[in-house]
Amino acid sequence: MTNWIAANWPAPANIHALTTLRAGGVSVQGYSSLNPAAHVSDRLEHVVANRQRIKQMLNLPTDPVYLQQTHSTRAVCADQVQGVPEADASYTAENNIVCAVLTADCLPILLCDSSGNQVAAIHGGWRGLLNGIIENAVAQIPDSDILAWLGPAIGSACFEVGEDVYHAFISQSPSFEPAFKAQGTGKYLADIYQIARIRLNKLGVQKIYGGDFCTVSDKQRFFSYRRDGQETGRMLTLIWKSA
Secondary structure: OOOEEEOOOOOOOOEEEEEEOOOOOOOOHHHOOOOOOOOOOOOHHHHHHHHHHHHHHOOOOOOOEOOEOOOOOOEEEOOOOOOOOEOOEEEEOOOOOOEEEEEOOOEEEEEEEOOOOOEEEEEEOHHHHHHOHHHHHHOOOOOOOEEEEEOOOOOOOOOEEEHHHHHHHHHHOHHHHHHEEEOOOOEEEEOHHHHHHHHHHHOOOOEEEEOOOOOOOOOOOOOOHHHHOOOOOOEEEEEEEOO
């Protein structure tokens, strides 16, 4: 059994896209075991070892371009950044530059064009999806024929939100109504995959794949902040292009 999920989409052959799972690393307790996130309270030496394992097991061409994710709408060019930039998406048209996002319930979204010339990785929490992170990333891809893959995120049966989140989306556009299911208690079940699909469709992106995971309910494969609280790791979702 592999320690990652390959994106199941008809991307060009030079596009490589996947999400790591929680097994196969050295971290312990709630971070067990393949946690590559340095911003949680895992031991740094374990994180470093896990990142090296990921690079080796996936035969990555270079170290991933890690981001300091803050639920912003900032997208950065991965081949021009230095250090760990504060952003929630990265993109590149260069070969062998690995765009990456860390998640544990938020939605990782990977993009490429049908020619295999450009790739992007997006960290999609509800705030970023509301405020325009998808739009800012898609705007960096000149080709209008874009493919999207929705990686492992919280499923619609587990993502309970308040009226504030519901009204924030509905006031922006009534088209988001199908992504919410009223619970009769002032709470709603939100479908983060559907929210992303609606956003992408509005931008003309019709080729959308994935979106059939639930990080909360699948404890064996996925880390989940909502399920386990602060003492949990992150999955790493990666995309790069080769020549």
